[in-house]
Amino acid sequence: xxxxxxxxxxxxxxxxxxxxxxxxxxxxxxxxxxxxxxxxxxxxxxxxxxxxxxxxxxxxxxxxxxxxxxxxxxxxxxxxxxxxxxxxxxxxxxxxxxxxxxxxxxxxxxxxxxxxxxxxxxxxxxxxxxxxxxxxxxxxxxxxxxxxxxxxxxxxxxxxxxxxxxxxxxxxxxxxxxxxxxxxxxxxxxxxxxxxxxxxx
Numbered sequence: 001x002x003x004x005x006x007x008x009x010x011x012x013x014x015x016x017x018x019x020x021x022x023x024x025x026x027x028x029x030x031x032x033x034x035x036x037x038x039x040x041x042x043x044x045x046x047x048x049x050x051x052x053x054x055x056x057x058x059x060x061x062x063x064x065x066x067x068x069x070x071x072x073x074x075x076x077x078x079x080x081x082x083x084x085x086x087x088x089x090x091x092x093x094x095x096x097x098x099x100x101x102x103x104x105x106x107x108x109x110x111x112x113x114x115x116x117x118x119x120x121x122x123x124x125x126x127x128x129x130x131x132x133x134x135x136x137x138x139x140x141x142x143x144x145x146x147x148x149x150x151x152x153x154x155x156x157x158x159x160x161x162x163x164x165x166x167x168x169x170x171x172x173x174x175x176x177x178x179x180x181x182x183x184x185x186x187x188x189x190x191x192x193x194x195x196x197x198x199x200x201x
Contacts, residue, residue, distance in 0.1 A: 076152025083141045083148075090137040097131050 018033035101124070108120050 076148040079144055079148035079151065083144050086137065087141060090134050093134055094131060097127050097134070101127055 014033050014036055018030050021027075021029035021033060104120060104123055104127070108117075112120060
């Protein structure tokens with residue numbers, strides 16, 4: 001893993017520059033380096049989380065088009081849609097099982113030879129097992145809905161992080177961008193981005 005070494009070397013360089021600026025009495029340069037040192041961990045975390053949020057958005061965008069009108073805004077809504085479609089299929093299956101049982105009962109009212117009676121008994125048992133298997137859908141649906149809620153909350157939080165990360169620089173100081181030759185002690189966004197780029201982020 002080379003990233004930790006790169007981060008350590010970069011932080012050491014900034015610290016050396018801050019000490020050198022202090023020794024020569026350059027307060028603006030000293031404050032600039034100290035601010036970069038203070039911001040590095042926070043910016044690193046924000047950029048990593050923002051990258052994760054963008055990857056999530058790209059993954060959601062790559063999913064097939066919605067099969068019904070309207071828009072499924074997030075992964076949680078998509079999971080809810082899966083549960084709804086599965087429940088519809090389950091109810092349809094249970095209806096068919098019940099109808100098959102009824103038809104089988106009518107068939108058994110007539111005279112059946114031993115082989116036919118054995119087949120009817122097997123079919124009746126199979127229908128029972130099918131109904132039992134479908135009954136677990138409710139438990140599965142509850143689990144998926146819980147997961148959908150978690151995914152939705154994560155999606156919302158990551159989206160907020162992306163917004164905060166994109167607007168972090170203006171929000172920190174409403175006085176406008178740094179002006180070269182005037183605002184010596186203020187950090188330009190390009191400087192922070194360049195630092196993060198050199199750190200491999």
